[in-house]
Every structure is written in structure tokens, then in C-alpha cells.
Amino acid sequence: MKNNTDKQPAKEVVLAFIDALNKEDFTAAGNYLTDDMTFKGVLGSRDGAHAYMKDMQQMKLKYDVKKVIAEDSDVCLFYDLDMSGTNIFGCGWYHVKDGKINSLNVLFDPRPILEKAK
Structure with missing residues (x-):
């Protein structure tokens, strides 16, 4: 893949x-996101x-990267992610296009969040 960023490295x-x-x-x-940016995660997508x-x-x-x-x-x-006091280890895969984030896929164990929501 060729680097598509024209302003800063990804x-x-x-x-x-x-x-x-x-x-x-x-x-x-x-300002770091493209208008048509997509998000896919464990608990949904946007x-x-x-x-x-x-x-x-x-x-x-x-x-906390x-x-x-x-x-x-x-x-x-x-990263360790603080979600309203619940700390979760996770991973995010970002794709940068034309100097902005175009897509993000996130993985983490959602059980601590789901337990807290009960």
C-alpha cells in the first residue's frame, strides 16, 4: 500500500x-476525520x-496508548481505555486517507461494560 497522507504521516x-x-x-x-469515515466496533458501527x-x-x-x-x-x-471508570484493554486499526482518518476498526472485550450495564 502506498501512503495516501499528504499533510502528516498516518x-x-x-x-x-x-x-x-x-x-x-x-x-x-x-478535523482529523473524513466526512465519510466509517467505524466498526464490538458494540456497533457508525x-x-x-x-x-x-x-x-x-x-x-x-x-492510554x-x-x-x-x-x-x-x-x-x-491501549488501555477508560470508559466511564471501567478500564479496558483494546486495539484500534485506523486507516488514513488524504491526511485524515477514513476508517476505524476496534476490538476489545465488552464484558466489563455489559456487566456494569446490568
């Missing part, structure tokens, strides 16, 4: 996006940056 784009989310700067975070960012504003997740693996336009993050 790794820098993704880490800047995570930094903005951690600071709850949702406007800045949204089409479009607006729908995804709406969820992020409500959940106010905090990421443990490892970054980047290859061309793809970046994989391993």
Missing part, C-alpha cells in the same frame, strides 16, 4: 486525533464522522 494524524479526544477537544478531533464524533462527545473516553504500529496508511494502537 501515525502523527492518529496520535494527534487521540490527543484531541483525551483533551475533550472534539472540534479538533473531528457511518460518517458526525455520528462517530457525537458518540465520542457523550462517552468522553480516555486513551501502550503501543503504536504504523505501516503506510494504516496505524494500529494498543
Whole structure:
């Protein structure tokens, strides 16, 4: 795969996006996403940056990145994720196109969240 980013390397784009989310700067975070960005996760999926960012504003997740693996336009993050006081280890696979995140696939064990919701 050829790197499609024209502004910053994909790794820098993704880490800047995570930094903005951690600071709850949702406007800045949204600027790192393409309008047609797709999200696929364990608990559902979203089409479009607006729908995804709406969820992020409500959940106010905090990421503690443990490892970054980047290859061309793809970046994989391993992180501890604070979801309203529930800490979960997860992995996110980000694809960057034209300097913005175009897709995100997330994997984690949802049992702690589902147990808390009971």
C-alpha cells in the first residue's frame, strides 16, 4: 500500500486525533476525520464522522496508548481505555486517507461494560 497522507504521516494524524479526544477537544478531533469515515466496533458501527464524533462527545473516553504500529496508511494502537471508570484493554486499526482518518476498526472485550450495564 502506498501512503495516501499528504499533510502528516498516518501515525502523527492518529496520535494527534487521540490527543484531541483525551483533551475533550472534539472540534479538533473531528478535523482529523473524513466526512465519510466509517467505524466498526464490538458494540456497533457508525457511518460518517458526525455520528462517530457525537458518540465520542457523550462517552468522553480516555486513551492510554501502550503501543503504536504504523505501516503506510494504516496505524494500529494498543491501549488501555477508560470508559466511564471501567478500564479496558483494546486495539484500534485506523486507516488514513488524504491526511485524515477514513476508517476505524476496534476490538476489545465488552464484558466489563455489559456487566456494569446490568
